[in-house]
Amino acid sequence: MHIRFWLLGLLALVSACSQQSTKPAAVAFHNLNAKYNAIWQADRIKNTIQKKFWEEHKEDYRAILPILPAVDSTFGQQHASEIDQVIKKASLVIDRHQNSHFIDDAYSLIGWGRYIKKDFKNAVETFKFVNSIDNDPRSQFTSLLHLYQIYTFQHDFVSAEKVSEFIQTLNLNREQKNSYLLARAFYHQNKNEIIPTIALLEEVIPSLKAGEEKARLFFILGQMFESQGKNKLALENFALVKKNKASYELQFRATLAVHQLNNDAVELEKMIREPKNADLVSAIYVALGQMYFKNKEYEKAKNYWTKGGSNGSDRGEVYLQLGNLFASQLKQLDEAALYFDSAATYLSPNHPAHASAQKLKATWSNYLKLSQALSKEDSLLHLSQMSLDELSSLYQKTHKKLAKKSDSLNNAKIPLASQVSFTRRPSTPEQQSFYFYNDQARIQGQQEFNNKWGVRTLEDFWNRKNKNNNLNSQIVNLTQNNPNPSNENLKPLSTSTENKDSLQIWLNSIPKSAQEIAQVKKRQEEALFELGKFVQLEIGEKDQARQILKKLLANYPGSTHEAEALYLLYLSSPKESPEQKAYRTSLFDRFPTAYFKQLILKIENGSLTESNELAAQKAYEQAFTQFKSSNFTEASRLCQQILQQFPGSNLEDKVVFLKALCYGGLKEYSNYQDNLKNFIQAFPKSPLTTEAEALLNAYSKNKN
Missing domain, CATH: 1.25.40.10 (Tetratricopeptide repeat domain)
Structure with missing residues (x-):
């Protein structure tokens, strides 16, 4: 008798396990297993991933923060195994509990996993499927909200607006309404519609609890008001960041923004001296630079940006700002070219300015080549006009400076701890055996090399006996900076054969005959024209182009490039100015058949x-x-x-x-x-x- 009861109970249990059955016992069994087994585990992993996302997420405070931060593709790659676990656990519900009420939740989790991995195409299909299989308002809202966010991220605003219309037909609770309003604000933010974005944020923020999310939204509001020139409202919102349990970095950025808006350099300087800001000093330097740039105090802006770029994590951004500063405001184009090169080096491939920085690097590298070619010819012509005694004196003077610099490097009594780079990780005892990990051995080796060979550049045949090791360029630079070098007779530093040979090699490179000087002048004429043309057409710096082209026509009247130079001067001169009219008249009178005349007529x-x-x-x-x-x-x-x-x-x-x-x-x-x-x-x-x-x-x- 007892055996029969056991068999009946076992039969009832087996029939309840069937996922095709619609009987209450079967449905209850699968609901219980789906919710408190696979779904519970998947939700727990999902929450862990979301927590890690916010811990690892780096805000870009150089622009207005996005209301919904985009998921970086690297995050999905780094946490692929955990995301796959969410998808796997959710798939178990679909595979084993088809008659449960949690099928839609499982598909929503799968769609979320694909969304986090930036597999937007399959995520969209998954959320659409969820919306088609179940009429549960909660599941509908979740799937539609994710669809709305994905379309917004992809800037597919037409599809996003259609999804928004469906969401508005649902009966939303307070939490769901807040989520939708934030997504709606993000939609308008992506369309650069600041006014409706501000209105939606002001509607949703009061209903949120104090915490990092609310503080972050206050910060975004402050940024938006600042972008609209409403500084008073911006200051009010930045002040509210501290009152809502914000993280230290968010509080720091809000304080920084307040001092910038108040134009308070004193308070910013105080922040630099605070020990707790040691890791954020570069951001303060950048803020000071931006403040002085806004006030048109460009030299101070340059100094602070240079400090900010020396050790900050955003040095690529700072170098880009410095490049623009040197190019547009300070008009020091050679320095601008170097900063644009550094910006292209340090900006990460994911940075929005990376592509433009690479183009700037290519353009300005070409400028630097042309500028250096002109400087070389200028220096050679200047040296060709000097006497032998003046050249020997200049050579010895430069040689002495280089030797003194080498001695100062070799004999500087700097504590070893000061020489070690603070960015280098401390090496372990096992690593000390490797030369480049052993700072003491490395520094000692460098000193021994300098004592034997002197300060040498990294180049082919650096150890050749008569190599005029970087001295030519040093003297060229000296003659550029000091066009009237001293004629004092300095005694030779050494009577060695090497010193005499290197002096003779250098003297032989200086043009002396009329033919050699004529060749240099021809190269100088070409360099002036090419540089002026490049600066006008490629860089667009009209003042600098005009100066270079004027020098060309003054130094080389009747140049083969005169017609085109006059046309370029016409372009670079202020519109309808007497200067522009003079260049037009000169071009039309001297070159009536030149095509550049037709170009001017075409413009006019x-x-x-x-x-x-x-x-x-x-x-x-x-x-x-x-x-x-x-x-x-x-x-x-x-x-x-x-x-x-x-x-x-x-x-x-x-x-x-x-x-x-x-x-x-x-x-x-x-x-x-x-x-x-x-x-x-x-x-x-x-x-x-x-x-x-x-x-x-x-x-x-x-x-x-």
Whole structure:
């Protein structure tokens, strides 16, 4: 009898385990197992991941904080195993408890896992599926909210707005409404709609409990009011950050923002001296730099930004600001090029300014090459005018300075602890056997090297006996900084053969004959033109370009680049100024057939009317007929007439190309070559450019 009861109980238990059964006992069994086993475990792992996200998340205070911070792809990669556990646990419910009421929760967890891994495509499909299988308002809201956030992150605002319409039809409780309002504020923030974003934040913040989330939203409100120029409201919101249990860094940033708005340099300096801010000193220097830059005190801004970039984690950003400062305000272009190079080096690939920094580096690297080429030719010309005694004296003086610098490096009595880099991790006893981990051995080796070889640059054949080790460049720099070097006779530091040989090598590199000086001047003329042109067209610094091009025309009247230099000076001069008119008149009078004259007419006259385009077409047909008849003079005259009467026509590239061919037919090869070069430069996208380049290359080969 007892055995029968046991068998009946076992049969009832087995029938309850069936996930296809809809009986109350079966459903209750699977609900219990789904909720308090797989779902409970998945939720616990999910909460741990969310906590880690906020612990590892680094805020970018250089811009307005996003209301909903984006998930970094690296976070998903670093915590892939934990996220996979959430997906795996949730999948067990779908696999083993299909008749439970928690299928929708399982799919929501799977969608969340894919969302955190930035697998947006599959996450969207998962949340859409959840919304289609269940009418539970709680599950519906969760899936729709995630969809809304994903579409907003992707800037798919049309799809996001459709999801928002569905959410507004639901009966939301206070917590759900707050979540939706924050997502809605984030939607407007991504559309750069500041006013509705502020309104939504002001609506939701009062209903939140004091804590990091509320303090963070107050900080964002402060940033937004500051961006709108409403400094009083910004100060009020920054002050509320401290009153809402914010983290120390958020409080620090709020205090920093308050002092910046108050233009209070004294308080910012006090913050630097506080020991608790030791790890955030670079941010204070950057804030001081921004404050002085806003006040147009550029030298102070430069000094503080330089300090901030020396050891801060955001040095790439600071170097970018310094590059712009040196380029636009201080007008020190060589220094700007160096800072742009450093910015491109230190900015991470994920930084929003990384791509633009790489372009700036490439552009300014080209500028620096042109600038250094000009400096070299300037220095050579200056040295060529000095006597042998003056050159020897300058050489010895520079050599002595280098030797003194080397001695000061070798003999400096600096405690070993001061020499060790504080960014280096302390090496273990096992690592001390490796030379580059042993600071004492490394410093001693450097001193021994300097004693034997002197201060040497890292280059090929550095140990060659007669190598004039970096001395040429040092003397070139000295002559640039000191155009009138002292003539005092300094005794040679050494009578060794090496010193005499290196002096002779250096003297041999200085031009002395008329032919050598003429070659240097020709290179200087080319360097002036190329640098002025680059600064005007590529960098857009009109004042600097004008100075360089003026120097070109003053030093080299009748330069082969005079026509283009006048055109560039016309572009760089203030519009309709007497200076601009003078350059225009000079270009038109001296070079009436130059193509640069047509470019100015094109700028001044704008696009042609339809009737003028038809007239230009007929005139071109006449010119081409004359060219086919080998009447090159008449064809050239007609081409010139078209360019003057119809500047900027749709056939302009064909007219200029035909004019170049006319010079070839007339065997005026100098004009032929110049006109082909001008055509290639003026019309790089013309279908005739390839043919022009081929003709120019063929002419150059035949000429040689």
